[in-house]
Amino acid sequence: CGNKDQEADGKDLAPSPGAFSDPVYKEIAITNGCINRMSRDELRNKLAEFRLDTRQGHVTKPLVSGVKDVLKKRLKNYYKKQKLMQKEPPNGGSYYDYICVVDFEATCEEGNPPEFVHEIIEFPVVLLNTRTLEIEDAFQQYVKPEINPKLSAFCIGLTGITQDVVDKADAFPQVLQNVVEWMRQRELGTKYSYSMLTDG
Template structure:
């Protein structure tokens, strides 16, 4: 988990298998059906079609949203806000959408479904403008209990979980352990936390070879050539700290394909409107109605669970975009208005001078 990684650097991330992709959306005409029990607590009748005879039509503050369709969306959002959790689940079930999650998640899911349907009527979505794949990466690194300030963290597990954004399924995985150089003997704390034994790292390749193997695996998937893709992590630390430090230890330049990534914590917080302390892996899973599947602090299991969160967010209508990058060795934010650009084809970085 990110909080564990923060503790390591300052002184490991994390349902049933990924849900099947949502069925084809219900015809837009179905959106005009009255919400089940929509006369909430004796209040006026509310329809999910933007037509509410008992409510004043809200006006948009931006000229960009002056189209009447946005007024319909705004009115519908008001109706959804007044629905109970049972009403929300019933309407989601009617549209064959996921019904698990806390009330705020259910509201966001229904709002985004309706908004997408209305906007598709206005202008079909360009399916070519988004990533074909997302590569979820969650490194595990050497650590000690109460890490001393001078302790240097080395990557000891390199996992990648490949998410197909069209099928919304985990398509494949890559995982290799890494032999540390500076601290080749794992601490008992690290072994107990990650489940990675001394034998596993003793028999593993050094980081440059493992990185080369990961690059070859990504090339076989035709990422960055035939298919567009982005890296996704649970927080900033995997790329800005662990990979950055490891490349310096291994005397190789930082790989160009990992210079931009999706920090799912930021994406989750912005999309579901929750504070940073509610974006820890286990909490995100819980709020989405899911349980952690596997062994906590296993890099591969953490990556799979992060992938499940990403899939659920995509199902809920979130467009996961690269929101962080490395520039000049420093962590920086990518503007939300920046165009969606896939990462370059993976290549093994050159040696440092």
């Protein structure tokens, strides 16, 4: 695949302007057009070249066209994956303008019993600029637990968060609303793209 005649044949397969107007999708469409014109033997040879499965699938006594469809789909998926993996991020280094790094603290008990319900008691967010790798802003609020409102001595020792701190804090729904408003004021999701990153 890839000569000028094949590219001309694939023009009608190129995506229209919009979400898929990136040149990589035109390349994928042209490649798909080339694959559609391959014979069954050509498909198997190309799959073998990339060390992909050349079998026809699990259908017994399939029609020839059915065999070709399975092989074509397999080869198209391979090319598509390779093309998208090679595509550079839109801003030259990251798919996002910012990363919101979140490191929750939660209620806990010593030994981490499986029946214990963990609740967030601290909601901190650090706003990292992916171009400069500088921290531009931060959000931090404590959260009042409701299922297990009294912190264990183990939790206080582990997190450094005391009972009086969470007693004076807002409940989770209000804190979450505050986070959303903080992000809105910084135009995250509107003017700037972002991703949330947590440690689990």
